[in-house]
Amino acid sequence: MTPQIAIFLVLAALAVAGAVSLILQRHPIHSALSLIVVMVALAGLYLLQGADFIAAVQIIVYAGAIMVLFVFVIMLLNAGEEERTNLSRMAQYVGVPLGVVFLVEVAYWVGRATSHMSQSTPQSVSTHDLSTLLFREYVFPFELTSFLILIAILGALVLARREDSE
Amino acid sequence: MEGVLDVVGVESPGGVVVPTSYYLVLSAVLFGLGVVAFVFKRNIITVFMSIELMLNAVNLAFVAFSRALGQMQGQVFVFFVIVVAAAEAAVGMAITIVIARNRGTLNVERVDTLKH
Amino acid sequence: MNEFAAQHPLLIVALPKIAVLLFVLLTALAYLTWFERKVVAHIQARWGPYRVGPHGLLQPLADGLKFLFKEDVTPAGADRFTYFLAPFLSLSLAITSIAVIPFGPKEFTVFGQSTPLAITNLNIGLLILFAITSLGVYGVALAGWSSNSKYSLLGGLRSSAQMVSYELTLTMSVVGVILMAGTFNLSEIVQAQQGFFWGFVPRWNLIGAPFPQVIGFVLFFTAAVAETNRAPFDLVEAEQELVGGFHTEYASFKFAMFFMAEYSSMITVSCLATILFFGGWLSPFPQTGLWTWTRYIPAATFAIAGVALIIHGVRYLTMLGRVVLPALGVALCALAVLFIRPGAPDFVQGPFWFLLKISIFIFIYVWLRGTLPRLRYDRLMTFGWKVLLPLAILNVVITSLAIVLTQK
Numbered sequence: 175m176t177p178q179i180a181i182f183l184v185l186a187a188l189a190v191a192g193a194v195s196l197i198l199q200r201h202p203i204h205s206a207l208s209l210i211v212v213m214v215a216l217a218g219l220y221l222l223q224g225a226d227f228i229a230a231v232q233i234i235v236y237a238g239a240i241m242v243l244f245v246f247v248i249m250l251l252n253a254g255e256e257e258r259t260n261l262s263r264m265a266q267y268v269g270v271p272l273g274v275v276f277l278v279e280v281a282y283w284v285g286r287a288t289s290h291m292s293q294s295t296p297q298s299v300s301t302h303d304l305s306t307l308l309f310r311e312y313v314f315p316f317e318l319t320s321f322l323i324l325i326a327i328l329g330a331l332v333l334a335r336r337e338d339s340e
Numbered sequence: 341m342e343g344v345l346d347v348v349g350v351e352s353p354g355g356v357v358v359p360t361s362y363y364l365v366l367s368a369v370l371f372g373l374g375v376v377a378f379v380f381k382r383n384i385i386t387v388f389m390s391i392e393l394m395l396n397a398v399n400l401a402f403v404a405f406s407r408a409l410g411q412m413q414g415q416v417f418v419f420f421v422i423v424v425a426a427a428e429a430a431v432g433m434a435i436t437i438v439i440a441r442n443r444g445t446l447n448v449e450r451v452d453t454l455k456h
Numbered sequence: 457m458n459e460f461a462a463q464h465p466l467l468i469v470a471l472p473k474i475a476v477l478l479f480v481l482l483t484a485l486a487y488l489t490w491f492e493r494k495v496v497a498h499i500q501a502r503w504g505p506y507r508v509g510p511h512g513l514l515q516p517l518a519d520g521l522k523f524l525f526k527e528d529v530t531p532a533g534a535d536r537f538t539y540f541l542a543p544f545l546s547l548s549l550a551i552t553s554i555a556v557i558p559f560g561p562k563e564f565t566v567f568g569q570s571t572p573l574a575i576t577n578l579n580i581g582l583l584i585l586f587a588i589t590s591l592g593v594y595g596v597a598l599a600g601w602s603s604n605s606k607y608s609l610l611g612g613l614r615s616s617a618q619m620v621s622y623e624l625t626l627t628m629s630v631v632g633v634i635l636m637a638g639t640f641n642l643s644e645i646v647q648a649q650q651g652f653f654w655g656f657v658p659r660w661n662l663i664g665a666p667f668p669q670v671i672g673f674v675l676f677f678t679a680a681v682a683e684t685n686r687a688p689f690d691l692v693e694a695e696q697e698l699v700g701g702f703h704t705e706y707a708s709f710k711f712a713m714f715f716m717a718e719y720s721s722m723i724t725v726s727c728l729a730t731i732l733f734f735g736g737w738l739s740p741f742p743q744t745g746l747w748t749w750t751r752y753i754p755a756a757t758f759a760i761a762g763v764a765l766i767i768h769g770v771r772y773l774t775m776l777g778r779v780v781l782p783a784l785g786v787a788l789c790a791l792a793v794l795f796i797r798p799g800a801p802d803f804v805q806g807p808f809w810f811l812l813k814i815s816i817f818i819f820i821y822v823w824l825r826g827t828l829p830r831l832r833y834d835r836l837m838t839f840g841w842k843v844l845l846p847l848a849i850l851n852v853v854i855t856s857l858a859i860v861l862t863q864k
Contacts, residue, residue: 182358186366193373193393202385203538203601209389210594212370216396219366222358223407228415230583232399234627235422238590240392240429242597242620247433248385249601249613251440256382277372281365291360291408298579299412301640307412308419319423326427333434 181222189215200255202248206241213237224298363404370397384436384446388429395425469571474555477575481554481720486516488719492822499826510769510777526708531604534705538602543706543713546595550720553588556581557727558643560737560806573807574643581642582634585728586627589683593619595717596685600702611701614833615685621840622682622689628848629675632855633661633732636669646736656742660735667858671851673733675844677820680725682840684718687825691833726817727810734813737806754808755795762788 192212196205213236220229260266308316374397377390399418406414436446443451490505490512497504505512530539560573578584593616600612637645651659661669682689703714730736741750762785769781795804831839 178358179362182362186362189366190369190373193370193377196386196389196393197373197377197380201535202383202389203535203598205381205386205389207538207541207598209393212393213396216400219363219400220403223363223403225403225407225415225418226578226580227583228403228418230580230587231419231422233587234583234590235426236392236396238587238593239620240426242590242593242616243429243433244385244389245594245597245601246613246616247436249597249609251385251437251446253383253385253446256386273372273376277369280372281368284368285361285365288361288364288408289359299415301580304412304415304419308416312416315420319420319427322424322427326430330430330434333431334437 178222182219185215185218185222188212189219202253202256203245206244206248209244210237210241213241226298227301227304360404360408364401367397367401367404370394370400382447382449384439384448384451385433387448388432388436392425392429395421470575473571473575477554478551481551481723482716484723485716485719486520488723488818489519489715490516491818492825495819495822496826499823510772510774510781513780520712523708523712528709529705529707531705533604535602535604538598540710542595542599542602543710543717545598546592546717547713547720549588549592549595550717550724553585553724554720554727556584556642557724557731558646558736559810560803561643561647562803562806564803572643577643578641580640582630582640582645585724586623589623589626589721592717592721593623595714596702599706599714603702603705605705608702608704611704614691615702618689618833618836618840619683619685621837622679622844625675625679625840625844625848626683628845628852629672629679630732631848631852632667632669632672635852635855635859636661636664636666642731642736646731646738649735649738652742656747658735658738658740660733660738662733666862667855669733669851669855671847672855673729675848675851676733677725677729677817679840679844680729681821681824682836684721684725686718686722686821688828688830689836690825691830691836722818722821723814726814726821729817730810730813736813737810739805739809751801751805752796754804755792755801757808758788758792758795762786762790762792 189212192208192210192215195208196212199205199208213232217229217232217237220226220232371394374390374394377393378387381387381390399421402414402418402421406412406418439451440446445451493515494504494512505515508515508518530536555575556578558572558574558577563570563572565571596619597612597616600608600610600615603609603612633645634640637648639645639648645661649658649660649664653659653663653665657663659665662673663670681687703711706714739750741747741753743751765785765788766782767785769783769785770778772778772781795801
């Protein structure tokens with residue numbers, strides 16, 4: 175049990191716990207908090223793999239901006255708790271067990287199919303190399319994503335505006 | 341100049357690191373849980389959050405493969421996925437606000453017809 | 457012991473550093489409240505805390521005891537988990553950001569392990585600071601929502617919207633510095649500012665080549681004041697406006713946690729401003745030639761302060777003051793003597809100049825609070841989006857042009 179595997183297990187357990195909590199919580203804000211826990215755990219896993227910049231971007235953009243948007247909307251719309259209704263009998267006796275079996279099976283086969291792969295580079299990837307790749311080979315998709323963000327901003331503004339009488 | 345791994349001082353004796361399959365199994369499990377949340381939850385916002393969970397699981401797989409194959413394109417793609425998820429979340433939340441304003445409910449089972 | 461230290465560097469070296477820094481930081485937070493009350497009071501032509509201990513120096517202790525012993529009320533209908541989480545999140549994030557800040561260049565040895573004057577020296581130190589700032593929005597938003605009160609909800613929403621908006625300008629204004637230094641590593645950003653123009657003007661980023669980052673600094677400081685919800689951008693938590701904003705329903709110790717988080721963010725921003733724009737721990741005087749006497753400035757400052765305290769203290773009004781103040785003065789003189797010993801000036805230089813510059817920025821923070829009137833909320837938001845953000849983008853464009861044109 176090397177330190178790295180120990181850290182991985184802790185972060186992975188945190189991520190899975192967050193995801194399960196997302197499903198089991200009734201109030202959307204608690205689900206949002208669980209998702210933030212998942213994202214921070216994943217950022218830790220990126221750090222463990224040496225992807226420093228991606229980990230920082232994950233926290234700054236995903237956990238620090240997108241999830242803030244979700245929390246704002248939940249607060250603004252005053253979303254309440256979901257009603258607790260029991261699952262139908264079909265779901266309870268057939269759906270959930272089959273779902274668990276499917277999940278375990280997929281995980282097992284993914285693990286077995288890739289167990290021969292080992293991680294090659296032990297040191298961190300520098301931001302310099304990543305940005306060189308981003309701005310030389312992938313500059314066209316980069317510019318396209320800036321257009322995409324502009325369109326999203328305009329779309330959100332137009333959609334959420336109150337309809338005043340013209 | 342040191343990365344986070346060097347600072348924390350985790351030495352890997354004999355060059356053993358966390359095998360790639362561990363990360364991929366975790367990614368599969370998270371993706372599956374995202375699908376379960378998508379199917380079972382009734383609040384629109386929670387459904388959106390399950391989509392974000394699935395995207396995160398995919399990002400983890402990308403980074404794991406990028407590290408295993410020694411190429412950086414995986415991380416570049418993660419960057420793009422995060423950006424597209426941001427744009428999608430913005431527009432999705434705007435649509436949610438409009439639906440809540442017009443239908444008065446955030447329950448997906450009650451906004452399933454054009455006419456109400 | 458040395459072999460044990462070599463095998464467990466985390467335990468022997470990092471944990472004591474963290475403990476010491478945490479202790480110093482929490483004491484500094486407490487006395488920052490005293491400093492602020494004194495300075496604001498003197499700006500308003502009054503004395504400030506004067507009675508509790510000599511010159512009000514025991515006031516933070518009294519405040520701390522008050523916070524501990526006040527009744528802790530939880531509002532009815534509050535979401536309990538989130539209500540307890542929000543101040544904890546705010547405070548822990550604010551304190552964590554001190555971990556990446558370098559206080560000096562020299563390394564010192566603990567049990568044979570050489571370690572720098574910072575808790576960590578990350579390659580992405582600056583990005584981690586921004587990540588922590590981004591997460592700080594949650595403390596405010598969740599506090600406002602979970603209190604189950606309309607003042608809190610409105611205050612929380614407004615405050616977090618303000619923080620998110622000014623965060624953009626905050627990160628953009630620093631891009632010029634990153635371009636000039638070429639790295640996110642805070643120690644290396646400071647080291648890139650070494651050297652002097654024409655022999656005596658320091659090569660800080662504020663007045664550095666290829667493009668002086670004056671706009672960047674002004675934008676950074678303004679955005680930081682707005683980000684930490686301080687005056688003149690503190691509409692959301694001023695008592696005259698929204699009753700108290702997001703921390704209306706928080707009693708004793710949880711309120712103190714928000715308070716401490718705000719001051720801790722102030723300290724972090726001051727540290728960042730000195731590192732990025734003012735040369736961090738670099739002395740403003742050159743170290744060679746005619747200027748070698750400036751290496752004894754730390755010792756001289758401490759000696760003068762110590763002697764002044766002794767002279768003032770022996771004629772103080774109360775008995776406690778006549779004991780405590782000269783004792784403090786003697787301690788400062790002893791430190792001054794310690795700094796003159798051979799080898800010490802090199803070691804003390806870095807932290808001394810760093811702490812001096814941080815104090816200047818904290819003083820500017822408090823000065824702004826005592827002097828400027830508040831901005832109305834809609835003006836605050838238009839200022840952030842329509843004035844500051846375009847200026848920040850302009851700064852990035854001009855800096856990149858300057859770097860490309862002077863590169864060959």
